[in-house]
């Protein structure tokens with residue numbers, strides 16, 4: 303692998319006079335025990351845009367993404383320092399109610415993980431736990447979220463069937479519907495298409511492009527074509543640093559840093 307210097311970075315700051323910033327990290331460091339995996343990453347995420355996090359395996363994309371809604375709290379020995387600013391609050395502060403925060407910053411994982419319950423119950427589970435009991439509201443929520451996730455037409459006649467009977471692609475769209483049932487502002491997706499076939503992947507990408515009308519989306523992907531197709535901005539991660547961050551078309555056509563160019567043109571990773 304080529305040598306690189308940590309000073310060799312190009313992180314385009316978003317001017318918050320022109321761009322509404324939904325989420326931002328400032329000097330974010332993440333360590334697992336003694337080992338630091340993220341070395342001070344500062345990025346702004348624009349509202350109602352899709353930002354892709356790309357980079358070779360082990361570069362820290364998932365670690366960074368998981369920090370954004372404190373999923374790393376579940377991994378013992380993990381230490382996160384720096385700020386994660388959301389609506390003037392620091393998500394990383396110990397004053398934050400993590401359970402409440404995750405209603406605003408939702409997550410969809412690499413492996414579809416529906417509950418062993420019906421399609422209907424998967425979507426209504428969290429809203430019911432938060433006190434929503436009105437059948438009409440829950441019914442409407444199921445229909446709206448399944449439509450937004452591009453699954454309604456396929457399942458509307460049998461919402462009581464087990465989610466586990468769905469295909470992998472359908473399960474992943476159900477997980478998106480479940481995540482958006484809580485009406486988050488921000489949706490974090492960790493390689494959501496990695497277990498899907500090309501047709502399911504294309505459908506998922508269409509879904510993401512529709513969802514960005516209402517949601518700010520941050521997606522980790524290994525698939526360069528996918529990043530180029532769906533994202534507005536791209537951050538290139540390398541050995542625990544975000545080395546380059548810019549509009550996606552610039553990252554893919556005129557990257558400023560050689561490591562980015564090598565990665566997006568397939569020279570390594």
Ligand SMILES: Nc1ncnc2c1ncn2[C@@H]1O[C@H](COP(=O)(O)OP(=O)(O)OP(=O)(O)O)[C@@H](O)[C@H]1O
Pocket residue numbers: 334339357358359360361362363364365366377
């Ligand atoms: N739970 C963990 N405990 C210890 N080290 C970890 C843990 N998770 C990740 N790491 C380490 O942190 C670094 C970054 O890993 P991470 O999974 O964030 O990278 P990534 O870019 O998402 O990789 P991939 O594309 O393979 O998922 C790696 O060196 C990895 O070994």
